[in-house]
Amino acid sequence: MTAAVLVNGSPDPVVSIHDRGLAFGDGVFRTLLVRAGRPLNWERQYRRLVHDCVALALTPPGEHALLGEIAAVAPQEAVVKITVTRGAGPRGYAIAGGETPTRVVAAHPLPDYPEALAREGVHVRWCELVLGEQPRLAGVKSLNRLESVFARSEWDDPGIREGLLCDAAGCVIGGTMSNVFIVLAGALATPELSRCGVAGAQRERIIDLARDAGVSCEVRDIGVEELGRADEVFLTNSLMGLWPVSKLDDREWTRFPVADRFRERIADDDSRAA
Amino acid sequence: MTAAVLVNGSPDPVVSIHDRGLAFGDGVFRTLLVRAGRPLNWERQYRRLVHDCVALALTPPGEHALLGEIAAVAPQEAVVKITVTRGAGPRGYAIAGGETPTRVVAAHPLPDYPEALAREGVHVRWCELVLGEQPRLAGVKSLNRLESVFARSEWDDPGIREGLLCDAAGCVIGGTMSNVFIVLAGALATPELSRCGVAGAQRERIIDLARDAGVSCEVRDIGVEELGRADEVFLTNSLMGLWPVSKLDDREWTRFPVADRFRERIADDDSRAA
Incomplete structure (x- = not known):
């Protein structure tokens, strides 16, 4: 059985209201295409994801774990959206430093673009x-x-x-x-x-x-x-x-x-x- | 019994990963002080909230319902944060028009500001x-x-x-x-x-x-x-x-x-x- 969404590895498709991704947009995302179980243009996608995490001083998710989660949510054909936020924290803009990033890997339908x-x-x-x-x-x-x-x-x-x-x-x-x-x-x-x-x-x-x-x-x-x-x-x-x-x-x-x-x-x- | 958080009236402190507040920061918020069960400077807070919702073409929450939820999460002294997002929607920036806004009313501890x-x-x-x-x-x-x-x-x-x-x-x-x-x-x-x-x-x-x-x-x-x-x-x-x-x-x-x-x-x- 495969879940269409994994949030830090769990199939519950929700995040805390205290997540800084919701509170401040304090996070990054990528959208990619999976064909025959293979995420296209993966090396550049992952490189950009790491680049963007670094720009926000977020710890990037490991590549191996991420590929496993993509395979789990999109075994064949899908759009996959990867979101990384700074995770839940207390109210206020200051970064406490101990936040655990939230990682969302979600499969979406293919776009209906005529050829x-x-x-x-x-x-x-x-x-x-x-x-x-x-x-x-x-x-x-x-x-x-x-x-x-x-x-x-x-x-x-x-x-x-x-x-x-x-x-x-x-x-x-x-x-x-x-x-x-x-x-x-x-x-x-x-x-x-x-x-x-x-x-x-x-x-x-x-x-x-x-x-x-x-x-x-x-x-x-x-x-x-x-x-x-x-x-x-x-x-x-x-x-x-x-x-x-x-x-x-x-x-x-x-x-x-x-x-x-x-x-x-x-x-x-x-x-x-x- | 009172909940410290209400999300569209429910005490479950989460939002969908498909919420546009998380995906795009597509929403607004206000932070206010409640003293002796009374939200301070309320008229202006609500007016600003409505103004900001209009700026994003969001339907503002009704004042009466909002006051009821503030009273429920903060019966005495608290910081209350009100968040209104466009709600959950399909992937992509386009606003479908049928989204149901997400309303989060959350009580937080008072700040520890020395007098x-x-x-x-x-x-x-x-x-x-x-x-x-x-x-x-x-x-x-x-x-x-x-x-x-x-x-x-x-x-x-x-x-x-x-x-x-x-x-x-x-x-x-x-x-x-x-x-x-x-x-x-x-x-x-x-x-x-x-x-x-x-x-x-x-x-x-x-x-x-x-x-x-x-x-x-x-x-x-x-x-x-x-x-x-x-x-x-x-x-x-x-x-x-x-x-x-x-x-x-x-x-x-x-x-x-x-x-x-x-x-x-x-x-x-x-x-x-x-």
Whole structure:
């Protein structure tokens, strides 16, 4: 028998009301895809999880135990969400130091993404919300995600698959749930995430795959205007894989040769790791 | 028999791992003092709670039900923390719309603040963390509190009672857990909280009490330099009441006539409401 959720190894799907994850969003999470019992892109997922734990001075869960729990909740196909919080503590912001982290490993249904999205591209919009600058949290997938919630609630047209966000300087940072890449004359660029944004494990993989393929991929500031004149724009996260953007407000794209090639590279990488 | 915690009216002190309060910090909270079974400064506390729920498009809990739950968890003296989240939902940032909010009313021990702090003033420091700008969350006591956690973890000297924070423009915003007021030639000023910060119910009361007493109280930007040359600086929240600042790094203050007068006004207001 398998449980769909393990909380510190126990199948009871609850946390204490004194958990600092609830009280302050004092924790981090990752979302990943399990196919045929195998967590995809695992090395980068675990590396990002450790990175984010360190950013919050949390003790990361051990890799072996985590893989065991993922296998228990998702023996075949599932989305798995891993959450690590600082655990329960007394009232107040101060970290006592003796907190025991809370580790939640939960299986969720696969997203119902039509396959056509990856082939034909997706419609995207600009969000009005401007991301706040906080270098201490930049790149980290923390549980402080109200900006993402606000941004995602700006539209309810199911035909719009993602919203793009900028910071106060007008630099593109990413989507509400994805990272963004642009293609200019065959080279890639993706936003620098040192002031805000979330660095996904799929983004890391694209950067690595580009390097391996001898394709330039700059990590730097990208303005709205530059994105609009890119040859291609594509989005990445661990569940969508890679979606080309076919429409952004009035701008349309119809050919995605570079995006298509990187989607193949992701698939190759997944099967090589199998 | 009374429970120390009620979660949607039930004494089981847990929330679902699918609660959006845990997943995204998608909720708000208030902390208040109950004396002789009476929640102090209640009207403003409830008004702020409603304001913050509206900021997140959450349905606020009804006042009557909330007062009943406060009385149940805190029949005499306690700190009571009220948390309202969007409740449990499927994975992903989108708000489905059918979520049932989670309401947590929890009693905590009274803080062990020596009485001398209010009379003799407290030692305070500047925090290095720079608050990010997010107008959509400014003033709101949301569950996205990692900045407060980071700031509070900058010191562990128990002699330092609070840390002060600025935004990127160098404006003073407040303490990690308190609002700040300065006194200049008998008049009060407190930071504008339209870009970041949390607007406490005690801050609202000081503003009201100043108006009632014919004392000028401006809500505006305050620079670090201006704070340093203030005749008095004091901190407010619902648990400390009002603490004068006696030392801020190298700057010292020894007389607090205006702070003392406002502390008396708070006490008068509490006894009038009884």
